[in-house]
Every structure is written in structure tokens, then in C-alpha cells.
Amino acid sequence: MRLSRFTAMPGCDFTRRDLLRWTAYAAAAAPLALADPTAASASTGRGSAADVRPVNLELVTLAEDHAVITWYTGRAGTDDGLGRMVPVPADGEVAYGTHPSRLNRVAHGLSGHTPYHYVELTGLEPGQTYYYQARSNGQAAAPTPFTLIAGNAVGTSTYGFGTGGPYSFTTPQPPRGKYLFSVVLCNDLHLGETQAGLVGGQPQYIGISQEPGLPPYPEVMLESLVQDVARFTPSYLLAAGDISAEAVPTDLSRAGQLLSRFGRYREDYFVTRGNHDRAHTGDAYAACRVGQWQGNDCFHDVYFPGDQPTYFSRDLSGLHVIGLDTYDKAGGGGDAGGMSPAQLDWFRADLNRHRDQPTLVFGHHPLVVQDSAFPGSPSNALDATQAATVLDWYAKTPGVFLHHAGHTHRNHRTVSPSAPRVTHQEVAAAKEYPGGFSILRLYTGGYALNFYKSRGDLARQWSERSRQEILGYWPQFAFGNTVADRNSVAAVDLSGLRRPPGHRG
Incomplete structure (x- = not known):
């Protein structure tokens, strides 16, 4: 039975049969780390700067001249009741460049001190390959994990996977004409x-x-x-x-x-x-x-x-x-x-x-x-x-x-x-x-x-x-x-x- 003003996921109407099929599929997949993998269950948000973990790195937008990168910072060893680390504000920057060992440009986010990092890279060249590393408190942000699908949340290539980055993308050419x-x-x-x-x-x-x-x-x-x-x-x-x-x-x-x-x-x-x-x-x-x-x-x-x-x-x-x-x-x-x-x-x-x-x-x-x-x-x-x-x-x-x-x-x-x-x-x-x-x-x-x-x-x-x-x-x-x-x-x-x-x- 559908409940007024509530919604079922995915696709608005996820039936019980769908649920049973998906649950069996998910159970067979590798477990997904919903918070920091070393985290203990519910704690307070207290701790040192070293306890802050940048996670959920995503390359959201990729155009010929700009890109948008987001991630999240939380407190290691905590659980907010939803299965994620308690949010903690931190600094955030993206270092990037055209060679993986020369990330000589730096971009900062919309907010200087936030758990919800949103950084736009501007002035990119069409058809150019870039390498980037997102960081908070000096730590590299970890990508959103894909365990159920063959996918990539952080780039147009798999460069940097297995090494913790930097990750890579190639900008497209713009559409032709005016x-x-x-x-x-x-x-x-x-x-x-x-x-x-x-x-x-x-x-x-x-x-x-x-x-x-x-x-x-x-x-x-x-x-x-x-x-x-x-x-x-x-x-x-x-x-x-x-x-x-x-x-x-x-x-x-x-x-x-x-x-x-x-x-x-x-x-x-x-x-x-x-x-x-x-x-x-x-x-x-x-x-x-x-x-x-x-x-x-x-x-x-x-x-x-x-x-x-x-x-x-x-x-x-x-x-x-x-x-x-x-x-x-x-x-x-x-x-x-x-x-x-x-x-x-x-x-x-x-x-x-x-x-x-x-x-x-x-x-x-x-x-x-x-x-x-x-x-x-x-x-x-x-x-x-x-x-x-x-x-x-x-x-x-x-x-x-x-x-x-x-x-x-x-x-x-x-x-x-x-x-x-x-x-x-x-x-x-x-x-x-x-x-x-x-x-x-x-x-x-x-x-x-x-x-x-x-x-x-x-x-x-x-x-x-x-x-x-x-x-x-x-x-x-x-x-x-x-x-x-x-x-x-x-x-x-x-x-x-x-x-x-x-x-x-």
C-alpha cells in the first residue's frame, strides 16, 4: 500500500517483488562501507583534525571548459544514525594539472569550512587530460565506491584507482557552431x-x-x-x-x-x-x-x-x-x-x-x-x-x-x-x-x-x-x-x- 506523501525507491514505485530480487543481489555483492572503514559505531563528533575523513569524492560535471567536484568530510569512528560519519567542517581544495606529478593549480570551494565540499575548476581547455586530487585537512578524498556496478564516480579513466589518486578526466570538445x-x-x-x-x-x-x-x-x-x-x-x-x-x-x-x-x-x-x-x-x-x-x-x-x-x-x-x-x-x-x-x-x-x-x-x-x-x-x-x-x-x-x-x-x-x-x-x-x-x-x-x-x-x-x-x-x-x-x-x-x-x- 502506498503512503501519502511518502515515496518508494527507486523509480518512485519499487515493488515488494523488486525488493526481494534486489536484496538477494545486494547480499551477494561485496559489503559497502557506509562510513569510514575503521569506524566504530556511534560516538560523538569529538576528536582531532587527524580524525576527519574526506570521502564520497565525485566528478559531477564535466564540460569543455569547467568541471565540478564534490566530497564530504566526517569524523572517523562515528555514526550519525544513518550509517555515515557525523559531518565535520573542514577546509577543502582541489589541486590539478595536466601531468599527474605536476598538480600546479589549486581551486577552492563555495564554502571555506564545511562538511559539504563543492569545487568548480574553471578555465579548462577542450580535449585536454587533467589530473586532480581533492583534499581536506591535507588528506586525499576517497571516491564514492561502486560495488554493484561497473562504473567510475571520479573520472573518465581508471587512472589513480588502487593508488588513492590523483584521478583523471579528459574534457570534451564543445559542440560545433554558434x-x-x-x-x-x-x-x-x-x-x-x-x-x-x-x-x-x-x-x-x-x-x-x-x-x-x-x-x-x-x-x-x-x-x-x-x-x-x-x-x-x-x-x-x-x-x-x-x-x-x-x-x-x-x-x-x-x-x-x-x-x-x-x-x-x-x-x-x-x-x-x-x-x-x-x-x-x-x-x-x-x-x-x-x-x-x-x-x-x-x-x-x-x-x-x-x-x-x-x-x-x-x-x-x-x-x-x-x-x-x-x-x-x-x-x-x-x-x-x-x-x-x-x-x-x-x-x-x-x-x-x-x-x-x-x-x-x-x-x-x-x-x-x-x-x-x-x-x-x-x-x-x-x-x-x-x-x-x-x-x-x-x-x-x-x-x-x-x-x-x-x-x-x-x-x-x-x-x-x-x-x-x-x-x-x-x-x-x-x-x-x-x-x-x-x-x-x-x-x-x-x-x-x-x-x-x-x-x-x-x-x-x-x-x-x-x-x-x-x-x-x-x-x-x-x-x-x-x-x-x-x-x-x-x-x-x-x-x-x-x-x-x-x-x-
């Missing part, structure tokens, strides 16, 4: 949620709540997101579903209030429905319209009032954007996504009308879900028959180049052989670890897509706390197996696009 504008891609805001990481009501998978006295974490993360994206001067924002935890009208409206800090609804930012935003029954929903499939549909009232359908398309500065309602059906939210026959007919006709125009499609449920550390489930994606149909349409529609989805709460890039011109990009949830958004930069000859963690003080604090979901295994699913799962460059003819009027960039 820069046009940028679009924010985000999803899974879950306004109204109070616990993250609940799985099937099983006691061993504890829900993680916000620390007492702090604002609700979905609001913390969305407020930071809207503030953080401003530095990229994006023209548009697309939020792909699960705007709310359980479609309570006040939560839907609060999400709209925060998103409106970005700009005007249906002109600057756009939203689609997720399974959490479906029509519900109960007193909290009684004032909303009767749902097409069940209950009362508050999402429809708040975001698509009147007789508007809950799916749409828009031309944004020459870019054709299609927003899908992937829970346009009856159901309790824990099954596969689906579109109504009417929506499918509309979708096919819209693709045909814009066959050669550069087109971006976004909706909550992915069409395909591959390479997961967790077991596959029909609930993780769109109905398989419908997904196959859409992929067939994409193969016949040269203009479609990107399909953005949420729902899985992870960063992952997939190219299906059924429609190889289209990149399918799953973006991690905005509301929990790694907690952020992707910036899509469009050029006349292609695009770059980069993931960023939300970087407000409280956002970094919650992101690090919520990484302990699923007994601390959550990063192996959510962060992205490789740097390319969250940062990529593609060549596409986008010469038909134009800079928006009053362009922000």
Missing part, C-alpha cells in the same frame, strides 16, 4: 514529501527525513535549483513530472510558486504529469475536477485548467518541444506508465507535422531503462508496447534528437538501436541525492548536456544526508554509472533554431 540558448531539464520535485527512500514498508530500509528545524527538503532543493540555474542564463525550463508527492493541491501550487521564480508558466517553464501527480480520492482532493480515469484530478486543475489536455507541444525559438502525460490512464501509480489512445493519436500527428524540425520530447516515464544496478520492473518505464511504437515513430522522424525523462531518479544516457538518432536522457531527481538538474546548451551544430548538483548550503546538506537511502547503496543507482551518463556532447543540425527574443544569455 551558441544559441540553453534549456533546464529537471524532474521529480515531489513537493509535499516528508520521507525519502522508503521501500515496500520494509523496516531495514529506513525513510530519511529532514533534520529537525530545517525547511522541508523538497522546497529546499527546488528553491536552490531555481536559484542555481540562473547563472547559466537559460531561456526555458522543462520539469518532467512528479511535481508533487501525492497531488495535494497546496503542494502542486507551491511547486508552481517556486518555479515561477524562474519565469512565466507556459512561456518560460513547462511541466508534465508524473505518476505521483495522478488523480486521487479523498477529502484533500474533493474540490478538484472529477478525473478522467479515477478520483479527482488536482494536477489538471492547477496546471491545465479548463478543457486543455494534459499534453502539449510548443515551438520555442525554432525548437519543437513535446510534453507528454505518461500517466494518462487509470491506476495506483505503481504500474507502468501509459498514454491514452487520444494522446497517442495526437502525438503521432504532431510528430508527422514537424517531421524535420528539431524536436525535444519530455515526459515522466522513460521509454527504455537499461544498465541498472537494481532489478528491472515494468513500473520503471512506459508500457512496453507503447514504447516500441514511439521508438518506431522516432525512427521515421528525423527531427527528434532528445527524449528527456525522470521517474527512475537516476542519471543515465541510452541510445536505442531502434532509433539511433535519438538520445534518451534520464535525469536524477531534483529532490534528493544527487539532487540537481541538467543544462542543455544548444548550438547550430549540436548540443552539450551537463548535470549539476544543486549547490545551496541546505541543498548540499540534504543531498549528502539522502545519499544514505537503500542502506547507502543509492549512489550506485542514482549518480550515473559513468561521467557520460550525466555529461555528453552530440552533433545535430540545429541551424534552424534562433536566439530567443530578449535572450537571457
Whole structure:
């Protein structure tokens, strides 16, 4: 049974069968060190500077001219009750250079003394290999461990593994042509949620709540997101579903209030429905319209009032954007996504009308879900028959180049052989670890897509706390197996696009 305002992980609806399969898999894997490997159980945060341990090193963002690196510092020998070391503020710096024995440049973080380190390296050269070492209190930060997957949290090569660093990455070349504008891609805001990481009501998978006295974490993360994206001067924002935890009208409206800090609804930012935003029954929903499939549909009232359908398309500065309602059906939210026959007919006709125009499609449920550390489930994606149909349409529609989805709460890039011109990009949830958004930069000859963690003080604090979901295994699913799962460059003819009027960039 689903609990109002709570969420199950991963992919919003992790069933009991999924749980049993994954538990057996995880039990067979090497144990994951959730805190310092020498740590004793719960202690106080007291101790010397030498007791501070920098861990959870991650290369989050990699673009042609900059990179973002994060890590965490905690007190060795302590446990905060979630399986991690008690947070301890420390200094933080990244030494880097173009040769592993000559790290002659140093960058410092957003905060000079914090447990939640966020360092941006700027002025990088495209196509250049760099080596780096992140340090706190003179100690090298240890990478986030991947024990369930073949992956790499800290670089584009395995250089430095086994020696404690330095680690290595190679910057990509920028897209070809002239820069046009940028679009924010985000999803899974879950306004109204109070616990993250609940799985099937099983006691061993504890829900993680916000620390007492702090604002609700979905609001913390969305407020930071809207503030953080401003530095990229994006023209548009697309939020792909699960705007709310359980479609309570006040939560839907609060999400709209925060998103409106970005700009005007249906002109600057756009939203689609997720399974959490479906029509519900109960007193909290009684004032909303009767749902097409069940209950009362508050999402429809708040975001698509009147007789508007809950799916749409828009031309944004020459870019054709299609927003899908992937829970346009009856159901309790824990099954596969689906579109109504009417929506499918509309979708096919819209693709045909814009066959050669550069087109971006976004909706909550992915069409395909591959390479997961967790077991596959029909609930993780769109109905398989419908997904196959859409992929067939994409193969016949040269203009479609990107399909953005949420729902899985992870960063992952997939190219299906059924429609190889289209990149399918799953973006991690905005509301929990790694907690952020992707910036899509469009050029006349292609695009770059980069993931960023939300970087407000409280956002970094919650992101690090919520990484302990699923007994601390959550990063192996959510962060992205490789740097390319969250940062990529593609060549596409986008010469038909134009800079928006009053362009922000």
C-alpha cells in the first residue's frame, strides 16, 4: 500500500517483488562501507583534525571548459544514525594539472569550512587530460565506491584507482557552431514529501527525513535549483513530472510558486504529469475536477485548467518541444506508465507535422531503462508496447534528437538501436541525492548536456544526508554509472533554431 506523501525507491514505485530480487543481489555483492572503514559505531563528533575523513569524492560535471567536484568530510569512528560519519567542517581544495606529478593549480570551494565540499575548476581547455586530487585537512578524498556496478564516480579513466589518486578526466570538445540558448531539464520535485527512500514498508530500509528545524527538503532543493540555474542564463525550463508527492493541491501550487521564480508558466517553464501527480480520492482532493480515469484530478486543475489536455507541444525559438502525460490512464501509480489512445493519436500527428524540425520530447516515464544496478520492473518505464511504437515513430522522424525523462531518479544516457538518432536522457531527481538538474546548451551544430548538483548550503546538506537511502547503496543507482551518463556532447543540425527574443544569455 502506498503512503501519502511518502515515496518508494527507486523509480518512485519499487515493488515488494523488486525488493526481494534486489536484496538477494545486494547480499551477494561485496559489503559497502557506509562510513569510514575503521569506524566504530556511534560516538560523538569529538576528536582531532587527524580524525576527519574526506570521502564520497565525485566528478559531477564535466564540460569543455569547467568541471565540478564534490566530497564530504566526517569524523572517523562515528555514526550519525544513518550509517555515515557525523559531518565535520573542514577546509577543502582541489589541486590539478595536466601531468599527474605536476598538480600546479589549486581551486577552492563555495564554502571555506564545511562538511559539504563543492569545487568548480574553471578555465579548462577542450580535449585536454587533467589530473586532480581533492583534499581536506591535507588528506586525499576517497571516491564514492561502486560495488554493484561497473562504473567510475571520479573520472573518465581508471587512472589513480588502487593508488588513492590523483584521478583523471579528459574534457570534451564543445559542440560545433554558434551558441544559441540553453534549456533546464529537471524532474521529480515531489513537493509535499516528508520521507525519502522508503521501500515496500520494509523496516531495514529506513525513510530519511529532514533534520529537525530545517525547511522541508523538497522546497529546499527546488528553491536552490531555481536559484542555481540562473547563472547559466537559460531561456526555458522543462520539469518532467512528479511535481508533487501525492497531488495535494497546496503542494502542486507551491511547486508552481517556486518555479515561477524562474519565469512565466507556459512561456518560460513547462511541466508534465508524473505518476505521483495522478488523480486521487479523498477529502484533500474533493474540490478538484472529477478525473478522467479515477478520483479527482488536482494536477489538471492547477496546471491545465479548463478543457486543455494534459499534453502539449510548443515551438520555442525554432525548437519543437513535446510534453507528454505518461500517466494518462487509470491506476495506483505503481504500474507502468501509459498514454491514452487520444494522446497517442495526437502525438503521432504532431510528430508527422514537424517531421524535420528539431524536436525535444519530455515526459515522466522513460521509454527504455537499461544498465541498472537494481532489478528491472515494468513500473520503471512506459508500457512496453507503447514504447516500441514511439521508438518506431522516432525512427521515421528525423527531427527528434532528445527524449528527456525522470521517474527512475537516476542519471543515465541510452541510445536505442531502434532509433539511433535519438538520445534518451534520464535525469536524477531534483529532490534528493544527487539532487540537481541538467543544462542543455544548444548550438547550430549540436548540443552539450551537463548535470549539476544543486549547490545551496541546505541543498548540499540534504543531498549528502539522502545519499544514505537503500542502506547507502543509492549512489550506485542514482549518480550515473559513468561521467557520460550525466555529461555528453552530440552533433545535430540545429541551424534552424534562433536566439530567443530578449535572450537571457
